[in-house]
Amino acid sequence: MGVSGAGKTTVARLLADRLGWAFAEADDFHPRTNIEKMRAGTPLTDADRLPWLRAIAAWLAGWADAGENAVVTCSALKRGYRDVLRDAGPRIRFVHLHGDRDILARRLGGRSGHFMPPALLGSQLADLEPLEADEDGVVVDIAATPDEVAADALRRLGLAARPG
Numbered sequence: 001m002g003v004s005g006a007g008k009t010t011v012a013r014l015l016a017d018r019l020g021w022a023f024a025e026a027d028d029f030h031p032r033t034n035i036e037k038m039r040a041g042t043p044l045t046d047a048d049r050l051p052w053l054r055a056i057a058a059w060l061a062g063w064a065d066a067g068e069n070a071v072v073t074c075s076a077l078k079r080g081y082r083d084v085l086r087d088a089g090p091r092i093r094f095v096h097l098h099g100d101r102d103i104l105a106r107r108l109g110g111r112s113g114h115f116m117p118p119a120l121l122g123s124q125l126a127d128l129e130p131l132e133a134d135e136d137g138v139v140v141d142i143a144a145t146p147d148e149v150a151a152d153a154l155r156r157l158g159l160a161a162r163p164g
């Protein structure tokens with residue numbers, strides 16, 4: 001979880017690969033109307049996000065029902081959004097990729113081909129509700145390399161990468 005530019009996709013892919021778990025990119029669950037709103041620089045509302053979050057939760061529930069684990073990227077900026085995701089299974093854990101505004105803005109400025117414009121960073125930071133003490137998750141600083149961030153997340157979660 002985290003705002004745009006935090007490295008969710010890169011780190012989540014590393015985690016999924018290291019753990020041997022399924023992977024999904026949350027952006028793939030957005031309806032076209034959401035993507036077009038973001039592309040136009042319009043922040044999504046909670047109502048816009050609800051069907052998206054439910055689709056992600058359904059994907060996670062499918063893996064949980066099969067007795068398998070999965071990693072999915074998702075901004076999950078608000079506690080209420082994370083509550084929707086937690087409905088997916090018995091144990092949903094979060095890795096909050098946290099970084100300062102300068103790092104995030106620099107990353108967004110260097111990105112091309114993504115529908116999320118850098119101008120929406122401020123609205124995402126304003127919406128961000130950090131993990132609370134009763135939420136199952138960890139906060140990892142994004143200042144390190146993606147490999148180091150993934151290793152730190154695994155360590156903090158108490159998970160071991162699969163051999164090989």
